Amino acid sequence: MASNSVRQVPLLTLLLVACLVGFSFIPEQFWSEYELKPIRLFSSIEKNSKPVLPENPALIADVSEEKEPDSVTVAPKVITKDSGLVASVPCPKGQTCIEDYDSTGQGLKQIMKALAEEAQHKPVRIAFFGDSFIEGDMLCGDFRDTLQALFGGKGVGYVPVTSPVANFRVTIRHQFKNFKTYSVQEKTPGGPPLGVSGYSFVPEGNNVVNFKTAAPYGPSHFERVRLFYRANQNSRVTYTLGKNAEQSDSLAGQGYLTEHDLHTSGDQIRMSFGGSLALYGLSFESDHGVYVDNFSMRGNSGWGLLGVSESMYQQFNKLQHYKLVILQYGLNVIQPNTTQLGWYVPKMMAAIERIKRGFPEASILIIGVSDRSMKQEDNYISFPSIPYLIAAQRKMSQKTGVTFWNLWEAMGGEGSMVKYVNAGLANKDYTHMKYAGGRKIARLLTRAFLFEKKKYDQNRTAGTTPGALHKRPGTENASHSDASLTVRNTATKRDLSGRKPESVFR
Incomplete structure (x- = not known):
């Protein structure tokens, strides 16, 4: 007579619960090593307060040194060749500018030079690597359309x-x-x-x-x-x-x-x-013109860049001659209380260095993680761990001598994802954008990018070169109308196909 297996159900249930409880206490870096998300059985009832600031400045920049987005900090500088005098080029108030950690202060020179000298008669290519945040040509498509309307393609x-x-x-x-x-x-x-x-x-x-x-x-x-x-x-x-x-x-x-x-x-x-x-x-x-190649991969923390050989990057670059490489990662790195990133930073820095060797002709831009929200009681709040990852991404940019753009700050900082969801710009997973949200992010990125293009053109006309910058660009009280001149002037221009970029600047 067959045994009654129903009696085993309670025992198996208890065993399953015990395993899940045990998994909840496994350190997060264990799951991250295998590109898996950690199991947090009690995440909905845990207290989610803002974490203590990072204690290891060797791996992560000290968040306590960061100022609020609207505060006044040191601005990028321009060194005049003739006189050697230094003049400030302030970031427009209310705009998140690109931070340049290249030793010469010319981290975007390759792409800006190509746009100025090559785009009218040959292709200028941008490689945009990222995770699910840009899949389906989200963000990339609008960024590409605007650049093509301005520079052809x-x-x-x-x-x-x-x-x-x-x-x-x-x-x-x-x-x-x-x-x-x-x-x-x-x-x-x-x-x-x-x-x-x-x-x-x-x-x-x-x-x-x-x-x-x-x-x-x-x-x-x-x-x-x-x-x-x-x-x-x-x-x-x-x-x-x-x-x-x-x-x-x-x-x-x-x-x-x-x-x-x-x-x-x-x-x-x-x-x-x-x-x-x-x-x-x-x-x-x-x-001719500008081309933005979308290299998105769902679930990629950035470590996936090491899965492609340096030789293969170099072979593609020999055929494509990329002038800018954008790296957008982070959503698959953080969990609500991820405060220790020593398991992530060294390998990601190795990935950045491989990209630099694979694309030696290109400028490199790291885009910081976007806002991401979680439910706490009856409300949604930003992951408390986001400032830790942004600090780590900025520190990696400094150590590798590349440029950095703080997407989280550009979106509005803490609580911005909730605003995007409420406005119908993001999905209700409080992580990913809808196409309308991607268009808004593209607008923010394009403004920051074109501000750097304007500075490059001004320096080029005046016969000056940017000086070294190792501090975060400030938001000194500059004339917003002057800083956005490039945006307004190009909003009415059309390329040969009849497109114009005004939708990106609304």
Whole structure:
């Protein structure tokens, strides 16, 4: 006679609860080491007060040294070549400016020089790495559209062969089937080398991928398509442009990352591939202007950047010549009471250094973590741990000599995510933006970016060079109308496609 297993249910339930309670006391760095979120069984009843300030200045900047956003601090300086005199260039009041920790004070020189001298006759590329905060071309799409309206360009830039958020992205329509995907998160052994985005793809039988422009959310057509692949022996790509006849090109097997220019234009392309290939992505573009390549990966803390070899970054850069690399991470690092970041900082700094070596021609901009809220009793409050991570991100920027932008402060600081949710700009997970919220963040980033462009242009005209800056830019009482002159003057300009960037500056 079979035993009655119902009697075992209470025992199994008690065992499960005991395991969950035990897991709740495991240190957070244990879960972070494996890219997992910590289990906090009692998070809804724990007291969530603001944490004590960091005690280890070697790893994290002292938050107590930070001033309020509207206080007066030291501003960036300009050194005149002729006289050697130093003049202040204050950050406009009410704006969060980019902090430059390059030893020369010229951390954004590469991208600003390229915009001034190259964008009118060749592509100027920006690599935007991030987590789920930018997936679906959130934020990136509006940032790209504004820069293209100001400096030219037509196309969304790099798109992977497949994507887990293809149905969510609105700037290009993307369908695919029969490709095997490898990524830094899955860590499948025996796969091909991972590409710049952290993914690689192997075509299987009857594979097909289709891309179509998505006006008005993206460009109405593309003028050039470039394919990135790796093959040890020759293969083929078959493609159809719109309703035109099918074409076929040979793909040379050279054993390293290779670019194939399809020399095509239109609003839709359908492709299939032969065997013996590792595919990475395609770039939709024209022969000039600005392109912002979205390299988002859900669940990535930034450590995923180390999953791509330095050699692969260098190979992509040899073909793309990026002038700015943006790193936006942090949402997958913090929990409400994450105050010790010694487990995270060294590895993330190693990732930043790898990016610097992989893209030696590029300026580097680290974007601080956004606001994130949790429920406490009947209200939502910001994670008390956010200032700790921002301090760590600023300190990493200082130590690696790159630029930093405090997104949390730009959003409004503590409690800002609740305001975004209430205004319909963010989702009710109190973590991720809606497209309208992404557009607002893009506006804030673009203003900070264009302020740096204005300073660069002024220095260039006057024959001056920025001096070293190691302190946070201040918000001295400057003329807001003068500081926003670039924004207002460009709001009425249109590029050849008829777009103008006024929506970003409303």
